[in-house]
Amino acid sequence: MKFLTLPRQILCASLMTLCATGANAADKITLKLAHNLERSHVVHLAFEELAKEVQQLSDGNMRIRIYPSSQMGSARETLELLQNGALDMTKGSASDLESFDNTYAIYNLPYLFKDQQHFNRVVFGEVGKEIMESTKDKGFFGISAYVAGTRSFYAKKPITKPEDLKGLKIRVQASPTTLKMVELMGGSPTPISFGEVYTAMQQGVVDGAENNVPSWVQTRHIEIAKVFSEDEHTSIPDFLVISTKTWQKLSPEQQQILMKAAKNSEAYQQKLWEKVDADSRAQAKAMGATIVSVDKAPFRAAVKPLYDDFAKDPKQAALLAKFESAVE
Ligand code: GCU
Missing domain, CATH: 3.40.190.170 (Bacterial extracellular solute-binding protein, family 7)
Incomplete structure (x- = not known):
């Protein structure tokens, strides 16, 4: 049919x-x-x-x-x-x-x-x-x-330095900037839509993902990837x-x-x-999962080329300047 x-x-x-076009409030x-x-x-x-x-x-x-x-x-x-x-x-x-x-x-x-x-x-x-x-x-x-808080990596093992990402397939959202970020840090970014990540993790299509703590817990990704390494790379x-x-x-x-x-x-x-x-942090603890703190300096250093690229594009550079002037 x-x-x-x-x-x-x-x-x-x-x-x-x-x-209707030109609708009235009523x-x-x-x-x-x-x-x-x-x-x-x-x-x-x-x-x-x-x-x-x-x-x-x-x-x-x-x-x-x-x-x-x-x-x-x-x-x-x-x-x-x-x-x-x-x-x-x-x-x-x-x-x-x-x-x-x-x-x-x-x-x-x-x-x-x-x-x-x-x-x-x-x-x-x-x-x-x-x-x-x-x-x-x-x-x-x-x-x-x-x-949406800050996003960090989670997997079966801790990721406390960029070298730990080597050989790991990490689920990311379909953002070219995020793909580049994970590459620069040393991992293999794999874009997968949000609703499909649990199965992808379960089947070993990816070794880990990155998100905020509530999403890690609520999606039950925590059941498979029990270590949340808080490098806090993005706030999206x-x-x-x-x-x-x-x-x-x-x-x-x-x-x-x-x-x-x-x-x-x-x-x-x-x-x-x-x-x-x-609440999600308390729940993670009760489930026997761990949240480890991370020295952010090496992660920050690894992604510098992203900022260099931004500076080359006048439109993006102007936007970045506005972001920076909002600090005070
Ligand atoms: C967070 C965010 C969602 C997004 C999701 C993802 O939960 O709030 O908007 O879809 O991460 O990683 O896809």
């Missing part, structure tokens, strides 16, 4: 309930938000909060239906759906977004932020906003950002991204409601993050 061969995009498009609309995280992930919880608030602020006229756990595909696939106007919103980590727009590459640079305060000043400040808005012509743009924010077409179909009042709830969900998620991180 022909129907069965329709691509996922078209099927999703036919499910869309947002079809028009009933449902926006679909699909992402690759489990229901326990703190970003999913923030999205649930956002959906609740949007419904309240619009007197029930605006709804957000959430499809978690890669139900509509991997991060890459849901971003493509957004570009085609076949999905309204998704979550994009800056790593996923880098392959759609190079402006996001900067967030994947290792040892970019001095501390959490620096991260917050950039991501939730002027330059962060500039980056989120920069992709409108690509069919989507960011409307809110979420903290997550973003809620909306299709430009969907945004244009909303009335100014609906846009305002969505933006207000999105902003509030940022604060909600930031508060929750610290608790989830502490």
